[in-house]
Amino acid sequence: MGIFSKLKKMFGGTEEEKEEKVVDETLESEEEIDDENLEDSEVEDDEEEITEEDNIDEEVEPLTEEKKEKVKIYDKGLSKSRGGFVSKLQDLTRRYSKINEDYFDELEEILIMADVGVNTVMELIEKLKKRVNDDKITDPEELKEVLVDEMFIIYVNDEILTNKINYNDKDISVILFVGVNGVGKTTTIAKIASKLKKENKKVMLVAGDTFRAGAVEQLREWSERVGTSFYGGNEKDDPSSVLYDGIVKAKEEDCDVVLVDTAGRLQNKVNLMHELEKMNNVISKLVDGGCCETLLVIDATTGQNGISQAKAFKEITNITGIVLTKMDGTAKGGIVLAIKSEVGIPVKYIGLGEKEEDLVSFDIENYIYGLFKDMI
Numbered sequence: 105m106g107i108f109s110k111l112k113k114m115f116g117g118t119e120e121e122k123e124e125k126v127v128d129e130t131l132e133s134e135e136e137i138d139d140e141n142l143e144d145s146e147v148e149d150d151e152e153e154i155t156e157e158d159n160i161d162e163e164v165e166p167l168t169e170e171k172k173e174k175v176k177i178y179d180k181g182l183s184k185s186r187g188g189f190v191s192k193l194q195d196l197t198r199r200y201s202k203i204n205e206d207y208f209d210e211l212e213e214i215l216i217m218a219d220v221g222v223n224t225v226m227e228l229i230e231k232l233k234k235r236v237n238d239d240k241i242t243d244p245e246e247l248k249e250v251l252v253d254e255m256f257i258i259y260v261n262d263e264i265l266t267n268k269i270n271y272n273d274k275d276i277s278v279i280l281f282v283g284v285n286g287v288g289k290t291t292t293i294a295k296i297a298s299k300l301k302k303e304n305k306k307v308m309l310v311a312g313d314t315f316r317a318g319a320v321e322q323l324r325e326w327s328e329r330v331g332t333s334f335y336g337g338n339e340k341d342d343p344s345s346v347l348y349d350g351i352v353k354a355k356e357e358d359c360d361v362v363l364v365d366t367a368g369r370l371q372n373k374v375n376l377m378h379e380l381e382k383m384n385n386v387i388s389k390l391v392d393g394g395c396c397e398t399l400l401v402i403d404a405t406t407g408q409n410g411i412s413q414a415k416a417f418k419e420i421t422n423i424t425g426i427v428l429t430k431m432d433g434t435a436k437g438g439i440v441l442a443i444k445s446e447v448g449i450p451v452k453y454i455g456l457g458e459k460e461e462d463l464v465s466f467d468i469e470n471y472i473y474g475l476f477k478d479m480i
């Protein structure tokens with residue numbers, strides 16, 4: 105069974121549909137089950153049949169309420185991409201009755217337009233051509249699932265890309281948020297602060313963006329709304345000295361986590377590099393183990409531009425994770441694959457809307473399912 109079919113089984117449909125599916129598939133795979141047997145059998149029995157022998161990895165675990173909620177958020181946040189990128193793929197399948205060179209040319213174009221990234225698209229097309237050849241696939245309908253599976257494989261690709269945030273277990277956890285103007289740094293900090301508060305963590309927000317007028321005030325307002333501690337100097341203060349005082353205050357207040365907003369400008373790479381270096385030195389001086397995460401925020405609607413920002417930031421500082429915001433605002437949907445293959449930094453959070461609960465930890469299975477659920 106393909107990876108996508110497994111995801112569909114895991115996330116898809118209502119509980120009743122799932123139970124029916126289990127029965128159907130058991131019938132297909134276990135010829136010895138006769139009708140009488142099936143009528144009497146409970147779903148639990150069927151699952152036992154399925155997990156026997158080679159089918160052990162096809163067991164479907166019921167989703168917890170929390171996971172169901174997550175599936176819904178991905179579902180809603182990716183609806184634009186389903187209507188754009190994914191519906192183009194569906195249309196392509198409808199228009200071709202046989203796979204040929206023209207089909208691959210069009211497929212290539214659709215994937216490139218969907219922000220998948222040129223190198224990734226080339227890699228994907230090559231793999232698909234090989235699969236078509238090896239498995240003698242002629243029907244585009246049949247290739248759809250292979251395509252989704254190969255996308256998944258590209259993301260997972262031998263490495264374990266963790267979405268876990270590293271917290272400092274020896275000392276206070278300091279997380280820096282970097283990224284260019286308007287990508288969603290400040291709102292992301294507020295959303296994460298609110299999540300941490302719900303986990304009973306004591307949080308301090310530090311306004312390290314002393315450059316843009318109003319930025320300090322904006323973060324102060326968020327801290328009041330969310331109910332966290334706050335430290336901000338005055339506009340035009342040196343961000344590193346604000347950070348120093350902020351961490352000292354956070355320690356005095358016995359905070360668990362410090363979330364640091366930074367100025368979003370990249371006009372001068374050398375300046376920014378020095379500023380981030382200085383901030384990291386301040387953190388290392390005050391905190392055992394130093395900065396535990398530097399999260400780069402990028403706006404999914406900016407496509408290739410976002411990828412270029414990630415590459416540039418990666419050169420000037422040690423980015424440990426990416427927050428991909430505004431995924432709900434793009435119809436393209438493929439940027440996650442470009443980040444994986446062209447940047448190689450794990451996406452740790454994804455923004456699928458403006459509300460606090462719309463920022464969720466990134467999960468490739470939810471993402472692939474949310475995109476392609478209607479296609480296969």
Ligand SMILES: Nc1nc2c(ncn2[C@@H]2O[C@H](COP(=O)(O)OP(=O)(O)OP(=O)(O)O)[C@@H](O)[C@H]2O)c(=O)[nH]1
Nearest residue numbers: 285286287288289290291368429430455456457458
């Ligand atoms: N639809 C949508 N909007 C988002 C998301 N994340 C952030 N935004 C919006 O993006 C806008 C900019 O967000 P900010 O947090 O102010 O961005 P910033 O990076 O701090 O901007 P500067 O401080 O100017 O550099 C706000 O209107 C947010 O509500 C998301 O996941 N989806």
Ligand SMILES: [Mg+2]
Nearest residue numbers: 289290313319
């Ligand atoms: Mg901001």
